[in-house]
Amino acid sequence: MLNILFEDENIVLIDKPSGLLVHRTRQAFGEDENALITLRDQIGSWVSPVHRLDRATSGILLFAKNEEILPQLKAQFMERSVEKSYLTIVRGIPAEKENLIDHPLTSERSNKLQEAQTRYRVLAESEIPFNSTGRYSTSRYSMLEVDLLTGRTHQIRRHLAHIRHYIIGDKKHGDNKQNIFFEKQFGLNNLLLHAWKLSLTHPVSGEKIALSCPPPAHFQKIMQDLGWDSLEIAQPTS
Numbered sequence: 001m002l003n004i005l006f007e008d009e010n011i012v013l014i015d016k017p018s019g020l021l022v023h024r025t026r027q028a029f030g031e032d033e034n035a036l037i038t039l040r041d042q043i044g045s046w047v048s049p050v051h052r053l054d055r056a057t058s059g060i061l062l063f064a065k066n067e068e069i070l071p072q073l074k075a076q077f078m079e080r081s082v083e084k085s086y087l088t089i090v091r092g093i094p095a096e097k098e099n100l101i102d103h104p105l106t107s108e109r110s111n112k113l114q115e116a117q118t119r120y121r122v123l124a125e126s127e128i129p130f131n132s133t134g135r136y137s138t139s140r141y142s143m144l145e146v147d148l149l150t151g152r153t154h155q156i157r158r159h160l161a162h163i164r165h166y167i168i169g170d171k172k173h174g175d176n177k178q179n180i181f182f183e184k185q186f187g188l189n190n191l192l193l194h195a196w197k198l199s200l201t202h203p204v205s206g207e208k209i210a211l212s213c214p215p216p217a218h219f220q221k222i223m224q225d226l227g228w229d230s231l232e233i234a235q236p237t238s
Contacts, residue, residue, distance in 0.1 A: 002039055005211050010069055010204050011062065012047065014039060015213045018058040018190050022049050039063060051077050054154065056169070059086070059195025060213050072203040077151065085197040086146040086156060087123075087215055089222060090165040091178050093142045097122045101159040105152045117149035118159040126226040132181040139181075141168070141226055145196070156193060168192045168222070186225050190218045 003015040014035065016022070021034040040047050047063040050073040064070040076082045098121045105116040124143040132139040142165065146156050157173040160166060166175040168182050169191040182188040199210040214220070223229055 002035065002042055004043075005060065005213055006209065007043070010065055011073070011202070012039065012043065012045075012065060013060055013062050013198070013209075013211060016053055016058060016061040016195075018056055018216060018218070021055050022052050022061065035061060036063075050074055051082075051151070053195055054157075054191075054193075056191035057086075057193045057195060058216050058219070060198040060211060061195070062198065062200070069203040073200075076200055076203075080149065081201065083197070083199040083210075084148050084195065086148070087143065087194045087196045087219070088146055088156065088160070089141060089143050089168050089192040089219075089226070090160055091141060091168065091175055092165050093125050093140050094120070094122060094144075094163070094165055100149075101163060103159060103162050105155065105158055108153050114152055115150060116152045116155055116159065118156060119147040119149060120144045120160075121146075124226075124228045124231060126228065128226065130181070130185060132185075133177050143223070143226075143228060143231075182222070186222060188218060188222060190216075192219055192222060194219055 004012060005015055006013045016035050023034050023036040036047060036049060045065050047065055048070055050062040050064055050070065053059065053061055062073065064073055101118045103116060104113040106112070107114050121144065122142050123145050127138050127140045130139050131137055148155060154173060157167055157170050161173040166178060168178055169188060171179060194215040197212045199208065202209055223231065
């Protein structure tokens with residue numbers, strides 16, 4: 001059963017688990033389990049995803065429940081009027097506690113450069129007495145709140161790799177030594193990237209909908225391991 005955060009006759013927002021596809025893809029040919037089919041069967045309604053999350057990313061995902069409002073919802077994303085915030089845990093501590101990463105990214109489809117902007121803010125810092133890389137006696141990590149100003153494929157993962165603050169658990173764009181360390185030391189086998197908050201205008205009523213969704217258990221365990229269990233981000237809001 002998927003965790004439904006909000007539902008009415010027009011839209012439904014869920015908390016997508018890490019590892020679950022949004023819908024069928026060519027890259028995962030033959031896999032039948034995905035959020036679209038699971039949600040459709042769960043609520044007994046036609047649904048269509050308005051945006052996407054990487055398979056490894058957990059958190060808030062929006063679906064339309066009828067075809068008529070789908071263009072309106074997608075237009076909000078295209079016009080950048082939807083506010084999206086993510087939580088992530090990265091290697092190191094950024095020198096700038098708040099910053100804008102303005103760095104073009106090559107499209108994985110057209111191979112052309114596209115503008116891409118990501119804003120981050122450091123929420124917590126930690127230094128633990130473990131040698132994760134073989135170079136130092138301690139290791140430092142940060143938890144960031146990240147806002148997407150554009151929506152490119154793997155944008156957060158690629159932008160944070162660009163500034164060398166790799167997301168823990170990112171096997172494609174991350175630091176393999178850190179991934180191995182977290183797997184052996186803390187039993188982590190997930191990407192630490194979570195779609196935490198989403199705010200949009202309801203396509204029918206015009207009302208503002210703002211939701212937050214606590215990170216999953218594997219994310220909260222690492223928060224505790226790094227000494228951040230007292231941070232007030234674990235409760236949902238609506």
